[in-house]
Amino acid sequence: MRPLTDEETKIFFEKLSKYIGENIKLLLDRPDGSYCFRLHRDRVFYVREDMMKHAGNVSRKNLISFGSCFGRFSKGGKFKLHITALDFLAPYAKFKVWVKPSAEQQFVYGHHVMKSGLGRITENTPQYQGVVVYNMNDLPLGFGVAAKSTQECRHTDPMTLVAFHQADIGEFIRNEDALV
């Protein structure tokens, strides 16, 4: 377990800001204690500082997880967000996509969002913007990338993709081993 290097921080924050913009600083300056990001086995964990110190007692080999995992650095040096970060992305998300109940199941099974399943979308969403996907009851289902801007979405036919799938809550049971 160690703090992130400058370069890692840059890559990580860049990725994160695609979804929550400048709200990152809300994650770090919290009224209920100081929180920090820590790297452990290529994973980035978001954890309260006193908890981080406690976790330091456990040897690296035996420590599996602490706080919540945001994602991992690939061997190529890129950062990949995990579904476990959803709890922190959803409240601060700048651009959102709502899917209809009929398409909800499809998305949770790992499919992209089609125009026919699109319930609502935030105004002025640019193309390739990171979005958080909700169902119509405002339950966050996952996140992805807008394939079309809001304007384009209006005029496309029902079968075109409007949002690419990146992670969904179905992974909690589909992909339990690779969560962390």
Place this chain on the structure above:
Amino acid sequence: MGRKRDPTNLVKSGPGRKTKKQKPPQIPNALKNANTEDDDSEKKLSSRQKTRVKKRIQKKEEKMEIKKKKKEEKLQQKTKKESQKPGKFARAPVVSKKRKVEESEEESDDDEEDEEDSDEEETKPVKGYSDENKAWLKPSSKQPLMDSDESDDGESDGVAGDDFDDVGLSDDEEEDEDDSEESGDEDLLPVEKEAKKLEKKREKNKKLAEAELQTNIMDMEKYTLPSGQEVEKEDILCFIDNYPRIKEVMHVLADFKERREPGRSRQDYVRQLRSDFCTYYSYNDFLMEKIMSLFPLEIQEFLEANEVPRPVTIRTNTLKTRRRDLAQALINRGVNLDPIGKWSKVGLIVFDTQVPLGATPEYLAGHYILQGGSSFLPVMALAPQENERILDMASAPGGKTTYIAALMKNTGTIFANDANADRAKAIVGNTHRMGITNTIVCHHDGRVFPKIMKGFDRVLLDAPCSGTGVISKDEEVKMNKDERDILRCAHLQKELLLSAIDCCDAKSKTGGYIVYSTCSVLSEENEGVIEYALKKRNVKLVPTGLDFGREGFVNFQQNRYHPHMKLTRRFYPHTHNMDGFFVAKLKKFSNKIPGTGNTSADGEAEDESSEVTDKKSSEKNTKQTKNVKNSTDSDSDDEEEKGKSSKKDKSKNKWLEKKSNKKKFKPGQFKKFKSAEKSKK
């Protein structure tokens, strides 16, 4: 589109609804007869008719004479029969069988029975037909109303054929008439008469049933226990069908003094019962003996409860939703549920569901977790407070851990430990899904946790166990557990509990509590372990805070446990409809370890190991001395000892080995080594 009906030229298809006429009312036969009877009696008879009537009366009288004789004979026979009856019944073994026999008898000689009826209840006071009747006895010209059984009776009587000119009047009809006249209600409707007859029949049946019951009880008293050889023979023939025998033996054992067969001891019965239970429910003999000693009275309820699954229960994640909202959301998805009970505000019990409960969007979003009702209990007993540091020592798959976190509202720190790294992954999944951020997941052997970290405010130990409380979940337990498994489990549990106690901090302002729970019902794994901890550490039992469940055993067989053991709680599948469970809450009142006066981390760990397994420590000591003596051979020696130790204790030895390794390279000892080597050289 389509054709439209043109209302202007409708063709009438029939006479119409209103033109239909009601049929004239059908007068029931009884009323008809009543009317005609009066008329007939007033009509004058022709001469031929008169002669016929005369003849008829004559014949009837003759018949009556014959009947009277018959009846008397029958009465005599019957009295004889009744005197024989009890003996006959005593021989028949089972109630149902006898009933059948009785019924068949009834069917075979129905008419006889009927006559017997009338004999018993009606004719006794009058003693058959007398000549007094002759004056007013008249043949009625009624049609037979109740044709079904009466006509049968008529046929079987065989005399009915004589009076061909009669207007369908059969003997039985007459009889009926006579009966009613005797009882002084001539003006009763035939239906009523029939009802009366039925009533009488029922009464008779009741009496018979009572008699049967009586004879049955007598019969039970005489139930003979089959000998061992007989049982074997029977078992070979049909080993499944020993349920009746179980019933019988249970019945005898319920009131042994009265119902026993003289000369057979209680042990004979119990042994037979045990072997029958073993085959019927497919347990092994060892486990059945244990269970029977645990549940001397309610053994069968327990075994039956193990055959049916417990209800599915879910726990609301209060960090993300409320129970009412969750229930509403699930009901909308077609799930039928109810609150689990008064004792929990977060539990829901699921009766049936149209969707897979483990894959609804609500589940994936972490609004609830599938968790047995019994798993709530240890956490409720632990009663975690906010901002505490808590250890869950054997936590996979994280059901209880997430409950603790929810109760702490995501504050403080939880260490979720599990010895198995693969199972620990499930904890990660569950904690992240439920949005829990205060948990550190690690995989250590619980027995060495005090060396990693101490000073926890509360410790929960849901120890690995034999699983005798969750047989309905895992049937294999029935067959694959034996004495050694139980002892091994108990030994591991003792070690884990001691290390859990060592992890806890007695000086904690809010806590200092340890909760020990298992999903086993055996006392070796529960009270025995607690008793051991009470002796070895400065802990005392405190109330669990659970207001239901059975008290733990204070006396069990030859064991006499601490009197406070009644503060622990036991839960059974047959009484609480949840998995068999045991919960005990301990309060640590001093960090000192009795017998040592040593509270330092290292010393404690060493002491603990020496206390837990004296034998092992002695082995270790010998190893050390060996090491010192001939350091060159030490490696091979180690190998040998590894081989000697059983496979099951391998993990443990690994730790001991490590310890000894550490010892080897301690500065002082290292010097010793060196010096020893030097001296050798």
